[in-house]
Amino acid sequence: GEDVEQSLFLSVREGDSSVINCTYTDSSSTYLYWYKQEPGAGLQLLTYIFSNMDMKQDQRLTVLLNKKDKHLSLRIADTQTGDSAIYFCAAYTGRRALTFGSGTRLQVQP
Amino acid sequence: NAGVTQTPKFRVLKTGQSMTLLCAQDMNHEYMYWYRQDPGMGLRLIHYSVGEGTTAKGEVPDGYNVSRLKKQNFLLGLESAAPSQTSVYFCASSPGGGYTFGSGTRLTVV
Numbered sequence: 584g585e586d587v588e589q590s591l592f593l594s595v596r597e598g599d600s601s602v603i604n605c606t607y608t609d610s611s612s613t614y615l616y617w618y619k620q621e622p623g624a625g626l627q628l629l630t631y632i633f634s635n636m637d638m639k640q641d642q643r644l645t646v647l648l649n650k651k652d653k654h655l656s657l658r659i660a661d662t663q664t665g666d667s668a669i670y671f672c673a674a675y676t677g678r679r680a681l682t683f684g685s686g687t688r689l690q691v692q693p
Numbered sequence: 694n695a696g697v698t699q700t701p702k703f704r705v706l707k708t709g710q711s712m713t714l715l716c717a718q719d720m721n722h723e724y725m726y727w728y729r730q731d732p733g734m735g736l737r738l739i740h741y742s743v744g745e746g747t748t749a750k751g752e753v754p755d756g757y758n759v760s761r762l763k764k765q766n767f768l769l770g771l772e773s774a775a776p777s778q779t780s781v782y783f784c785a786s787s788p789g790g791g792y793t794f795g796s797g798t799r800l801t802v803v
Contacts, residue, residue, distance in 0.1 A: 591733070616791060625697075625783055625794035626736075671735065680726055680751065681792060685735035 585609040587674050589684035596692050601659040603687045605672030608653065612674040615648060616681065617657045620669045629657070629670075659689075667691045695719050699784050699795035706774045706802045714769040714798050716784030724787040725767040727751075727759060729780040730797075736783065742767055774802045 586608040595601045607615070613634050618626040632639045632646045632655070639646045645658040659666055669688050673681040697718045706712055716725065723744050728736040728751075738751030740759040748759045756778060758770045767786075771778060779802045785792035 587735075614790065618794075623797075625796045626785075626792075627794070628791045631791055675790075679749075680724075680738050680741050682738075683728075683736040685733060 585612065585674050585676055585682040587672055587682050587684040589670075589672055589687045591685070592688050592690070594690045594692060595662050597662060597664055599662055601662045601666070601689055601691075603657045603659075603670050603672075603689065605655040605657075605684055606653055607655065607672075607674045607682075609674065609676050610650070610653060611676050612653075613677055614675040615646075615655050616673040616675070617644075617646065618671040618673060618683075620671065620686070622668075626671060662689075662691050664691045664693055697784055697786055697793050697795040699782075699798050701798060702796070703799050704801070706771075706800065708774060708776060708802060710774050711770070711772050712774065712800075713771075714782055714784075714800075716767045716769070716786075716795060718765055718767075718786040718793070720786060720788070720793065721764070722786035722788050722793070723764075724789060725761065726785045726787070726792065727757070727767065727769045728783045728785065729753065730783060731780050739769065739782075774800075776802045778802050 616631040617629040669686040672684040726741040727739040742761040745764040784795045
């Protein structure tokens, strides 16, 4: 089945850009998602990209998809302390349900 | 518009006790899911449903049962709770794409 991997931790300074990386194994993944989880809360959908796209930009968020390497990244421009959270990558193959990575904790230093 | 509502938000059970977690959605979504979240392990799919009256096993179904008698509700049951079921449980619903998550139920089994 699908396997989704993420690094566990990223620390950046306020105002810098953050780049969170994700790899997946199933080349038939059709949609790839980024979710944000703040402490004590559920997961909130940030953005998604369809597999026939290379890039998607949404305000401060840029998603890059490299299908050949099965690599997905989320770039947050001008990172703020309010961006501190856990970010989950998820892949959908249409067969069952989303498969989530283990999450990347983003810490933003003032 | 409430979205996805989970009850209860917190619960402490003794080993061997039973309980039911309730998930309700008001978005007329066909698909509903139960995940558990454990530190460092991301979200793991317990059971899911592709429509009223249907259920299917996910990645970690043992020790849990589910029912979807009404389209808007998805119930997760623990018949005989074990300490290994201490976790945060998330329900999600989907029209067939990105998920909307509830805020979670924190369950501790002692």
